[in-house]
Amino acid sequence: MKIFLAFIRKEFWHVLRDKRSLMILLGLPVVMMLIFGFALSTEVRNSSVAILDLAGDDISAQIIDRLDASQYFNITHKLMRFEDLEVLFRENKVRLGIIIPAGLQKDLLGEGEGAIQIIGNAIDPNTTTTTIQYVSAIIADYQKELWGSEDLPYRIDTEYRMLYNPQLVSAYNFVPGVMTLILMLLGAMMTSVSIVREKELGTMEVLLVSPMRPVLVILSKAVPYLALCFLDVLIILLLSYTVLGMPLRGSLPLLLSTCVLFILTTLSLGLLISTLVESQQVAMFVSLVAFLMPALVFGGFMFPIENMPKLLQIFSHVVPTRWFFEILKTIMVKGLGLAFILKQLIILSGMTLFFLVIALRKFKIRLE
Amino acid sequence: MRSLYYLLQKEFRLIFRNPAILRLIIAMPLVQLILIPFAADYEVRNIRFSVVDDDHSTYARQLIQKMDASGYFKLVDIVQDQKAALDKVGRGATDLIMTIPRGFEKDVVAGNGGTLFLAADAVNGMKAGMGMSYSRQIIADFNQEIRSEWIPVMPRGTLPLIEVQSSAWYNPHSNYHWFMVPGILAILVTMVGSFLTALNIVAEKESGTIEQLNVTPVSKIHFILGKLVPFWLLGIVSITISMGVGWLIYGLWPVGSVLAILIYAAIYLLAVLGIGLFISTVADNQQQATLIAFFFMMIFILMGGLYTPVESMPDWAQWISRCNPPMYFIRGIRAIYLMGSSLWDLRWDVFITFGFAVFFNGLAVWNYRKAAR
Numbered sequence: 001m002k003i004f005l006a007f008i009r010k011e012f013w014h015v016l017r018d019k020r021s022l023m024i025l026l027g028l029p030v031v032m033m034l035i036f037g038f039a040l041s042t043e044v045r046n047s048s049v050a051i052l053d054l055a056g057d058d059i060s061a062q063i064i065d066r067l068d069a070s071q072y073f074n075i076t077h078k079l080m081r082f083e084d085l086e087v088l089f090r091e092n093k094v095r096l097g098i099i100i101p102a103g104l105q106k107d108l109l110g111e112g113e114g115a116i117q118i119i120g121n122a123i124d125p126n127t128t129t130t131t132i133q134y135v136s137a138i139i140a141d142y143q144k145e146l147w148g149s150e151d152l153p154y155r156i157d158t159e160y161r162m163l164y165n166p167q168l169v170s171a172y173n174f175v176p177g178v179m180t181l182i183l184m185l186l187g188a189m190m191t192s193v194s195i196v197r198e199k200e201l202g203t204m205e206v207l208l209v210s211p212m213r214p215v216l217v218i219l220s221k222a223v224p225y226l227a228l229c230f231l232d233v234l235i236i237l238l239l240s241y242t243v244l245g246m247p248l249r250g251s252l253p254l255l256l257s258t259c260v261l262f263i264l265t266t267l268s269l270g271l272l273i274s275t276l277v278e279s280q281q282v283a284m285f286v287s288l289v290a291f292l293m294p295a296l297v298f299g300g301f302m303f304p305i306e307n308m309p310k311l312l313q314i315f316s317h318v319v320p321t322r323w324f325f326e327i328l329k330t331i332m333v334k335g336l337g338l339a340f341i342l343k344q345l346i347i348l349s350g351m352t353l354f355f356l357v358i359a360l361r362k363f364k365i366r367l368e
Numbered sequence: 369m370r371s372l373y374y375l376l377q378k379e380f381r382l383i384f385r386n387p388a389i390l391r392l393i394i395a396m397p398l399v400q401l402i403l404i405p406f407a408a409d410y411e412v413r414n415i416r417f418s419v420v421d422d423d424h425s426t427y428a429r430q431l432i433q434k435m436d437a438s439g440y441f442k443l444v445d446i447v448q449d450q451k452a453a454l455d456k457v458g459r460g461a462t463d464l465i466m467t468i469p470r471g472f473e474k475d476v477v478a479g480n481g482g483t484l485f486l487a488a489d490a491v492n493g494m495k496a497g498m499g500m501s502y503s504r505q506i507i508a509d510f511n512q513e514i515r516s517e518w519i520p521v522m523p524r525g526t527l528p529l530i531e532v533q534s535s536a537w538y539n540p541h542s543n544y545h546w547f548m549v550p551g552i553l554a555i556l557v558t559m560v561g562s563f564l565t566a567l568n569i570v571a572e573k574e575s576g577t578i579e580q581l582n583v584t585p586v587s588k589i590h591f592i593l594g595k596l597v598p599f600w601l602l603g604i605v606s607i608t609i610s611m612g613v614g615w616l617i618y619g620l621w622p623v624g625s626v627l628a629i630l631i632y633a634a635i636y637l638l639a640v641l642g643i644g645l646f647i648s649t650v651a652d653n654q655q656q657a658t659l660i661a662f663f664f665m666m667i668f669i670l671m672g673g674l675y676t677p678v679e680s681m682p683d684w685a686q687w688i689s690r691c692n693p694p695m696y697f698i699r700g701i702r703a704i705y706l707m708g709s710s711l712w713d714l715r716w717d718v719f720i721t722f723g724f725a726v727f728f729n730g731l732a733v734w735n736y737r738k739a740a741r
Contacts, residue, residue: 020651024659031667039685040676047679089537090709092699092717095679108530115531122536123706124547127677129536136532143530154518155481156511160488160500163457168493185662193655201574280654281567282388288662289392289399297407302675304495306414308407326460333491336458 007220015224029182029232033239036174047131048094050077057105072134089121175240176328177301180321184295187266189287191225195274196283222267229263249335262324268355275362295321375594397610405548415499416444417464418453425473440502457489464488538706549614550705551674554698561603561637565644570657603637623708636697642728649735668694693724
């Protein structure tokens with residue numbers, strides 16, 4: 001036991017003396033929280049719009065005023081010819097072109113009908129579709145004003161309630177997501193690389209001839225990362241509470257113990273990778289391509305799993321982050337207890353055990 | 369010049385004798401191109417909904433039917449009461465509860481206005497918001513149908529009607545794969561270029577062979593060029609393979625010229641390799657290099673407009689993304705791929721990318737020292 005503690009102390013020094021890596025490991029969650037919290041947004045704002053106003057009458061002027069006043073668009077270009085629009089598209093200058101035909105006012109007041117054309121650059125289909133919807137909504141509002149308000153009969157009203165997140169704050173979704181990613185990165189990638197490093201440098205041989213049981217040598221390498229992971233969890237929780245103003249609705253002890261369980265899952269994954277590969281570069285790419293990317297794609301926090309093709313949906317069941325993300329959401333945002341996450345906990349524990357058993361069986365004491 | 373030739377020979381041998389790296393260069397594009405466009409679909413469909421139907425009327429049945437048939441919503445079940453439904457949301461078994469109160473149909477017909485109650489699981493705010501606007505549209509349509517049943521002829525001509533015609537250029541079916549594939553090509557080039565180069569010099573540091581190189585008469589520039597050129601070529605090979613894969617799987621071939629893509633990629637690769645080189649001159653070991661590269665690539669890619677539009681960011685973030693090489697390349701390659709933009713259309717972006725290349729490589733050469741510190 002005493003030797004084991006000494007080994008753990010050695011590993012701690014190893015991690016703590018590499019100031020640069022340490023700074024990144026602790027800084028990464030902070031930066032990611034800030035980027036997701038403040039910089040990224042799927043909302044549409046400030047879309048650049050070009051307008052070709054062939055009408056030049058009161059109604060077209062009023063519509064342009066409405067569009068310009070909206071925070072969704074900036075009218076950046078007033079076109080003189082239709083051909084110019086294509087050039088602007090190709091140079092990535094605008095997202096939408098709005099064309100108001102000649103004689104709009106005359107058509108509207110005379111025949112009671114007029115048409116406005118919107119051309120969207122659908123390279124980014126979702127954003128463009130949303131932007132087109134906003135333009136249509138603004139024009140529809142304007143049309144209602146022309147009509148004067150009038151309640152239609154046989155009305156259906158709808159009342160909406162947004163459960164758990166009435167203001168639709170995006171932090172409620174990404175804070176748990178960032179947590180799963182950081183733990184995956186630290187637990188699986190860093191642990192595996194640091195073990196393989198000893199193999200590559202040949203110092204593993206030295207460690208293996210020590211009086212310690214070889215398995216404990218390896219386990220002692222995982223301990224500092226366990227501590228670091230836990231520290232990162234605390235940093236993320238603190239930041240989400242203070243800077244992003246996200247409440248923690250469930251029980252803190254339950255949350256922290258599930259975090260420890262997931263950290264153990266990632267560490268056992270890291271151990272497994274380290275027994276399978278021989279060089280740091282391969283260890284890194286394996287954890288990057290086989291673990292981190294699926295964690296991002298199938299974690300459920302960036303892309304809804306239910307939209308994926310059936311085959312990928314089935315595949316997502318073997319990705320540990322998916323289950324952990326569900327646990328985090330249930331505890332942190334929904335504020336529910338143990339009864340609601342039993343299934344996920346059992347699956348994660350099973351995975352952890354599975355990885356550990358394989359890693360220990362694959363672990364070779366002798367070097368080839 | 370001769371020494372450069374031998375250095376290049378050495379580097380190529382090193383790469384070709386390491387099957388892991390070669391496999392990686394083939395496997396990464398395949399995995400990413402097959403996986404991500406299928407998985408990374410922001411379009412919200414199949415929102416699961418449960419109904420608490422206290423009315424049991426024809427309208428209630430029609431509305432449920434209409435929601436289910438819309439393609440956006442999928443009926444999970446009809447639940448007894450509100451509490452059971454909320455419990456289902458808690459367990460994540462359904463996303464939306466629609467409650468049809470007693471006397472709904474009667475209220476609508478009587479002209480008092482019937483009220484529906486919808487409650488959505490809003491942990492993922494974006495999804496909940498989309499669900500809300502879809503359901504609003506479906507209910508409004510349904511409302512219109514009922515109205516035209518009762519009032520067959522709407523007064524026409526008295527109210528001016530503005531019709532909005534919209535068309536989507538360059539991607540007429542609004543296919544999300546078309547958006548993702550060129551973006552992923554850009555990310556691939558970025559990853560291959562930066563990670564492999566960052567690790568390469570550091571590996572020499574770690575195994576001590578860099579000392580041997582430092583005592584040879586090889587000049588600083590030749591040494592760095594010897595490291596740059598192989599990965600530069602590998603990056604170009606990798607993007608060419610990926611373009612083929614994109615065509616095979618998604619039937620997507622650039623509208624613009626392939627040559628333009630390759631030329632822009634070549635310039636962009638110089639910038640990315642420069643970043644990798646710079647990282648490798650800073651880091652002491654491979655673990656550190658990995659972390660530093662990962663840290664910056666993560667920021668670059670997240671803020672590069674791959675998934676979320678750059679223009680939606682706040683001003684300070686947009687300023688940062690102006691110093692972000694992948695941002696220029698992602699939007700450039702998309703423009704060439706889908707709109708057929710020429711390099712002349714993108715001249716400023718290309719020019720700035722070239723500037724990044726000069727800057728980062730200069731920094732790397734300046735920071736690389738042959739003498740031990």
